[in-house]
Structure formats: C-alpha cells, structure tokens
Amino acid sequence: MWRERSDGPVLVGSRCSACGLSTFPERAFCRRCWADSMEPVELSRTGRLYTWTTVHAAQPGYRTPYVLGYVDLPEGVRVLAPLDVAEADLRVGLALTLCLGPVRYEDDGTDVTGYRFQTVAA
Amino acid sequence: MTARPVYVRGVGMTQFTFHRTSTVEQLGQDAVRTAVDDSGLAPAAIGEVFCGTVLSPSGTGQRVLRDLGLTGPPVTNVENACSSGASAFRLAVRAVACGAVDTALAFGVEHLSSLGPGTLPLPKDLEATIGLTPPALYALRARAYFEATGADAKHLAMVSVKARRHGALNPYAHLRETVTLDDVLGARMIADPLTRLMCCPASDGAAAAVVSAEPGPGEPITVAASVLCSGIEEDQGRDMAWSETTARAAAEAYATSGLGPADVDLAEIHDAFAINELMYYEALGFCDRGGAASLLESEQTSLGGRIPVNPSGGLLCRGHPAGATGVAQICEAVWQLRGTARHRQVEGARVALTHTTGGGVSGLDHVACAIHLLRKERS
Numbered sequence: 001m002w003r004e005r006s007d008g009p010v011l012v013g014s015r016c017s018a019c020g021l022s023t024f025p026e027r028a029f030c031r032r033c034w035a036d037s038m039e040p041v042e043l044s045r046t047g048r049l050y051t052w053t054t055v056h057a058a059q060p061g062y063r064t065p066y067v068l069g070y071v072d073l074p075e076g077v078r079v080l081a082p083l084d085v086a087e088a089d090l091r092v093g094l095a096l097t098l099c100l101g102p103v104r105y106e107d108d109g110t111d112v113t114g115y116r117f118q119t120v121a122a
Numbered sequence: 123m124t125a126r127p128v129y130v131r132g133v134g135m136t137q138f139t140f141h142r143t144s145t146v147e148q149l150g151q152d153a154v155r156t157a158v159d160d161s162g163l164a165p166a167a168i169g170e171v172f173c174g175t176v177l178s179p180s181g182t183g184q185r186v187l188r189d190l191g192l193t194g195p196p197v198t199n200v201e202n203a204c205s206s207g208a209s210a211f212r213l214a215v216r217a218v219a220c221g222a223v224d225t226a227l228a229f230g231v232e233h234l235s236s237l238g239p240g241t242l243p244l245p246k247d248l249e250a251t252i253g254l255t256p257p258a259l260y261a262l263r264a265r266a267y268f269e270a271t272g273a274d275a276k277h278l279a280m281v282s283v284k285a286r287r288h289g290a291l292n293p294y295a296h297l298r299e300t301v302t303l304d305d306v307l308g309a310r311m312i313a314d315p316l317t318r319l320m321c322c323p324a325s326d327g328a329a330a331a332v333v334s335a336e337p338g339p340g341e342p343i344t345v346a347a348s349v350l351c352s353g354i355e356e357d358q359g360r361d362m363a364w365s366e367t368t369a370r371a372a373a374e375a376y377a378t379s380g381l382g383p384a385d386v387d388l389a390e391i392h393d394a395f396a397i398n399e400l401m402y403y404e405a406l407g408f409c410d411r412g413g414a415a416s417l418l419e420s421e422q423t424s425l426g427g428r429i430p431v432n433p434s435g436g437l438l439c440r441g442h443p444a445g446a447t448g449v450a451q452i453c454e455a456v457w458q459l460r461g462t463a464r465h466r467q468v469e470g471a472r473v474a475l476t477h478t479t480g481g482g483v484s485g486l487d488h489v490a491c492a493i494h495l496l497r498k499e500r501s
Contacts, residue, residue, distance in 0.1 A: 050266065051266040054314040057255070057312045103253065104251070
C-alpha cells in the first residue's frame with residue numbers, strides 16, 4: 001500500500017482512467033464507472049486532519065495509548081493512520097505528512113512497520 | 123411495503139448480563155419459549171423462523187430450536203452486524219406481510235462473555251489492522267460531531283447518566299446502578315473522549331418476538347414500518363458527524379407509515395456509545411441538525427419528557443448482546459405499548475420506534491440500519 005522512494009514514502013492508491021475517481025487502498029474496479037479502469041497512482045504525501053482520537057484500550061498487538069486520525073488527501077481520499085502529533089497540537093485542518101514507523105507488533109514482539117502521519121516540519 | 127397488516131403477538135427475553143454458566147442455546151430457548159407462551163399461539167402455528175446472531179456458530183437458530191421441538195419450519199440465520207436481530211425481525215414481518223406464512227418467529231441471541239473481556243474484534247479489514255476498534259471509531263465520530271455542533275464530553279456523560287437512570291428501573295438490564303456525571307467523566311478512558319461508562323457492555327442474552335397476521339386478544343400492536351438500509355460509499359469528504367444510513371432509514375419509515383417524529387411516543391435507539399444517541403436524535407428527526415445537545419438538556423428524551431429515548435436503559439445500560447439487541451428493542455416497545463413496563467412506563471404510549479445500526483466496513487457509515495415503528499391500534 002506504500003512505496004519507499006528516495007525522497008520518502010508514498011501511499012499507493014488508484015485512479016480511474018475514465019471518470020477520475022481516486023481510492024485508497026488500491027482497487028481493481030471502478031465502483032462509479034463499473035469498469036476495470038483503475039490504475040495505480042501515488043497519492044499526495046500531505047493532507048489535512050479531519051478527526052482524531054487517542055486510543056487507550058486496544059486489541060492485542062498495539063501499544064497504548066496511540067493517536068489515530070483520518071487524514072484528507074487532496075485527491076479526495078480519506079486515510080486512517082496513526083499520528084505522531086502531540087495531543088495538544090491536534091486540531092481539525094492540521095497539515096500532516098506521511099512517514100513510516102511501527103503500527104503494531106507480532107506475537108513474538110517484532111514491530112510491524114506501516115504508514116503514519118506526522119506534523120509538517122516548519 | 124406491508125401487503126397485509128402484521129401484528130406483534132408475543133415477546134420475551136432473558137435478562138442481559140454475563141450468563142457465564144448458560145449456553146447460547148439455553149439463552150435462545152428461554153427467550154423463544156417466553157415469546158411463544160406470551161403470544162397465546164401454539165408452537166405448531168409458527169411457519170418460519172429467523173435467528174439473528176453475529177458471533178455465534180453456524181446453525182445457531184436450528185440448535186436453539188431443536189430442543190424445543192420447533193423443527194420442520196424453515197429457519198434462516200441472519201448476520202447483519204449490530205442490526206442482525208432487527209434484520210431477523212424484519213424478515214419475519216415480511217414473511218407474514220407477503221402471505222408466505224401466517225405466523226413467524228424472530229429471535230436474536232449472543233454469548234459475548236465467552237469471547238473474553240475487552241473491545242470486540244472488528245473484521246480484519248484495513249482500518250482494523252491499523253488499530254481501529256469499535257469505540258475508537260465512535261470516538262473519531264464524536265470529535266467530528268463536537269467540531270460540527272459545539273457539543274462536548276459533558277453531553278456524552280449526560281447520555282450515560284440518563285441511560286443508567288432508566289436502566290435502574292428495568293429488571294432485564296445488565297447495569298442496574300445509577301451513576302453521576304463525575305462518575306462517567308472520571309471513568310477509565312477507552313478512546314478519547316469515550317470513557318468506559320460511555321461504552322455499552324458486551325453482554326449475553328436473547329430476545330424473541332412472534333408476529334402474526336391475526337391480531338389476537340386485546341389492543342393489537344401493528345408493525346407500521348419495517349425498514350432496512352445499508353451504508354453508501356460516498357466519493358469523498360463523508361460527513362462523519364452525520365449518520366446517513368439512519369437518516370435514510372428514518373425517512374423511509376416515516377414515509378411508509380404516514381407517521382412522523384412528532385408521532386413517536388418513545389424510542390429505543392442504538393446507543394452503543396454515548397455519542398450515537400446525539401447523532402441519532404438528529405438523523406431520526408427528533409431535533410434539527412446540531413440540536414441534540416439542547417434536546418438532551420431539556421430532558422424531553424428522559425422518562426417523563428415528550429419523547430423518552432431508551433426507557434429500557436438502551437445498549438449503554440441494558441447491554442448489547444449484539445444479535446439480540448434489535449429484538450430486545452421490540453420487546454421493550456411492546457411492553458411500553460401494552461402499558462406493562464411498570465416503573466419505566468411511558469404513560470399513554472401508542473407509537474414506538476426501534477432503531478439498530480452499526481457494523482464497521484471502511485468507507486461506509488454503517489453495514490445496516492433497521493428501523494421499526496410499532497403502533498397500538500384501538501380494538
């Protein structure tokens with residue numbers, strides 16, 4: 001669902017070559033055109049925070065507390081991701097940028113790396 | 123929709139609690155026997171059965187019915203997330219309405235304590251693997267709702283206090299003790315702003331209802347609307363402060379019944395988390411958008427108010443054995459319309475609304491929302 005490029009990670013979604021619908025994660029089929037017209041596309045790295053929560057009670061495999069947020073990307077795609085943002089800084093519309101880091105851990109304690117969002121550097 | 127009138131003839135449920143020594147079959151049998159006895163009909167009158175359950179094994183409906191001797195009629199097990207029981211009830215109503223059978227049974231059953239403590243697992247779709255839990259999803263929606271309306275955590279606590287005040291009067295409820303605003307706000311944080319006392323307990327229990335084309339003795343209770351809607355994936359910018367599935371289902375329920383929110387004397391709604399109650403006041407048309415906190419503060423949704431919401435204590439207090447909840451709401455509605463709800467009775471109730479909704483599929487407001495309107499007719 002993401003690629004590491006020389007200038008940092010990017011999320012890979014898809015875009016319909018016929019109607020322009022964007023999705024994340026990638027889909028093979030356009031639900032709007034009802035056609036096999038989706039093509040992989042790298043999504044914008046920065047977006048705006050729509051809503052968030054700090055999770056204190058989780059399923060096994062997650063270190064609590066952690067902050068989750070929905071981030072709206074310019075393509076019209078909303079992505080749920082863990083956030084590396086101080087709680088006091090959280091607000092609607094906050095500009096965030098993609099990064100990688102641990103999102104959970106396996107039964108043997110090994111971290112699983114995934115995409116996250118952090119505050120845009122000043 | 124209704125091709126011929128459908129009457130709710132009998133209801134029954136177990137208490138919702140941790141039934142650690144009971145099996146899912148025993149719970150289901152208890153509720154089914156009570157409902158069939160309550161209907162005054164012979165078990166042989168039941169022409170078709172629908173069983174709602176989310177996390178029970180395959181064939182649960184048949185397993186419950188076998189030891190009651192209720193074998194032979196077609197049995198369908200229904201899974202539709204938190205609306206499983208209400209979906210089963212709707213199918214029973216439709217089976218009678220269309221004339222396929224004259225009498226049908228719906229029941230819902232769940233044994234959640236056998237899954238262990240903590241939040242229930244979501245299906246392993248993408249968002250769950252990122253750490254989304256059911257309370258986290260509603261915490262995210264609560265934040266969006268606060269931003270949209272100016273409501274805050276105190277209003278969520280007020281919902282929980284009201285639920286406990288009502289549920290303390292309900293012998294079927296899981297949690298029977300009242301709580302204060304400080305208790306709720308100071309409880310362990312689950313997913314900010316939702317504390318433990320703003321989240322429903324995962325209970326065990328069962329509920330059943332018998333519907334029939336024949337009204338039976340006494341003032342008959344008809345199914346005035348029976349609606350199911352599933353979530354729509356919106357292309358972008360979904361407004362998570364608004365429950366589009368509930369709003370569509372409510373519009374259809376009001377349109378098909380000729381009733382409106384002003385006709386509703388009481389409502390049993392899906393307050394799995396305290397934020398839901400505020401969102402659903404708006405989606406059900408009990409107030410305008412953004413007006414839920416004021417409606418709550420006015421106490422018009424408390425017992426004694428114009429439209430008591432969750433006189434049973436709701437999911438927050440009665441508990442939420444997922445597949446059983448929708449049918450338990452039907453039980454409460456019937457008792458209220460009969461005037462047998464004792465200390466939690468809504469005086470003079472003639473129209474009751476029940477509402478279940480839920481289910482986590484990324485991108486959708488909800489898997490399914492079921493709304494029923496029950497009306498007491500003059501005999």
